Amino acid sequence: MNLKQLSQHLKLSQTTVSRALNGYPEVSENTRSRVLKAAQDLNYRPNIRAKGLATGRALAIGHVIPVSTQHEMVNPVFGDFIAGAGESYAKAGYDMMLTLVPDQEEARTYQDIRSRGTVDGIIVHGPVINDERIALLSRIGLPFVVHGRSTDVNLPYSWIDVNNRGAFERGTQFLIELGHRRIALLNGLEHMDFAFRRRKGYETALRNNGLSVDASLMRSEEMTEVYGYRAAREMLARSETPTAFVCSSIITAIGVRRAIHDAGLVLARDVSIITHDDALSYLQNGDDVPIFTALRSSVRYAGREAAEMLLSLIAVPKSAPKTRLLEADLIIGRSTGPAAT
């Protein structure tokens, strides 16, 4: 069933039917309702490719996920983020398009996306420090919103991000106030912008309290369980052990907890953990009482908001970049306590 058939069936022109369907004013209410009814009955759906060709809009948003050949990891945050974004798209009648990009081919790929005309805008995931994609996309002129920010990029661009620095400063401060002095940081890979900012926050809190920044208490790796376990195990075997850990991911925190148990220590009493928590639906941090004391910020919410920002950017062509900084909540769970003396 296409427009032509539908209009023949109704004995109207394609023009009129098209207008009736798309809510243009120059068609009488009478015919409009006739058309809508027929469309409903005959199960008519406009062909989106043809529509796109005619209007020049794709009615789709692209999500570009960098796939590093070195670290094969799929960002666990991704599922929840697109679930959030998907809600916004569904409401607006947009489709969501996914592209996996091997990191060597980035420049080419964005050009491709632009000229193939499959999407009206894109969401950029996983920004690194001084991310080249931002300049590239600005140059190309494809609307985009970054999930995160990129330190050292000076162009104006649209982004939505958690206040990573503030959150980690706050979390570290919280531990210091509990009497902790040797606080370890198990961070993500620090070429990633979010991880870089988190370290800054952690260091700021230490310095503000006259504590020295000890490189031997800092790690930066892909945030797996095993990473948390290994790092904590090694640190807890020293003569001077850390009394608290700040983790960039709940998964890493789980590894740390395992190391603590293995060492015969008790969480919160002997060693404290505070972690960032993206509020992932399948990795919830307990329920009424959180397992881990955490800096929580829903990535699903971020997805929803990012999508809406992008859609409004697309709706108003030459609009100025939008930015949005989300604050993480510090929620107290069962993983922190006063420093053992």
Add this chain to the structure above:
Amino acid sequence: MNLKQLSQHLKLSQTTVSRALNGYPEVSENTRSRVLKAAQDLNYRPNIRAKGLATGRALAIGHVIPVSTQHEMVNPVFGDFIAGAGESYAKAGYDMMLTLVPDQEEARTYQDIRSRGTVDGIIVHGPVINDERIALLSRIGLPFVVHGRSTDVNLPYSWIDVNNRGAFERGTQFLIELGHRRIALLNGLEHMDFAFRRRKGYETALRNNGLSVDASLMRSEEMTEVYGYRAAREMLARSETPTAFVCSSIITAIGVRRAIHDAGLVLARDVSIITHDDALSYLQNGDDVPIFTALRSSVRYAGREAAEMLLSLIAVPKSAPKTRLLEADLIIGRSTGPAAT
């Protein structure tokens, strides 16, 4: 830069340029290389919408993710699955389209997808027992591959699945051979087909060994950490505690481990755990020595294969359904030991 401009630039007709670009034989090698060079230099990319309109193919595959309004959970497996599928699509020049479908609107949505013509085929995620979508899609005539199967559906259809039943039978058998008699099952929601099959496997192993199936040792819920924790905690507080747990997810297994620790027991010595492991990139089950004894099957690999099955289904129009059963590996980790006597 479009075809018309390119052909004018080359002083050739659009026909010839199009043919040269798409590798048709009726164009001399000479002009072909001229065309290719010009396309390269001028950075020409065919508009995919126009191409789709003209050929009737969308060059895109849809992934439809059911979003239940009750359980807000995003399947954690999803990220890895599409990472795998994405690899296959990239090679074949296909795009990947995501659609989130609230479960009430399923029927309408698939119809929509079909008639909007955005995709050439779809991958069906999260099949339940007697899943209606399979009949629906067969009727509509849209090529599809199910990730999983659906018990009680009698039509032929294409699927790729892990041998869930066999795996859980084997895992349970393994525990029985270690001397365990009271073995708990912490399963996923059992209207999901995979969970249903896993229970069957578990029960089969018990029966084969003359053990009774004890409903009080079986749970069926969304596979979170807290679920594992709660269920294990409750069971371990009984007078007759289970000596081993079979879990449907590594996340749940982590919760069980926490409960074991909290109860002052030691994993493997006092209580054993065996779990299904989807080999998720961000939730790896240890490295050299796995943390959990597990039934492992890479969901990323499944994604890659599912995509390839679907592409070949699309390439050969009336082809018969393809099916593929993957076997899970039983890998021995540090979470199992002989039953405490």
Add this chain to the structure above:
DNA sequence: CGCACAATTCAAAGCGCTTTGGAACCGGTC
């Protein structure tokens, strides 16, 4: 009743590509 003007409706062009059905050209053959 006839006219101006608004309210409806329509035919046709165009979006960028593929593909059909020929046309033009080439060297070789009788």
Add this chain to the structure above:
DNA sequence: GACCGGTTCCAAAGCGCTTTGAATTGTGCG
């Protein structure tokens, strides 16, 4: 020199939709 088959190229139609510009119908008023 006419003819032929093969090679190389082209004009034009068509995919399903939107949108421009024009035609048709309806309405109010002098």
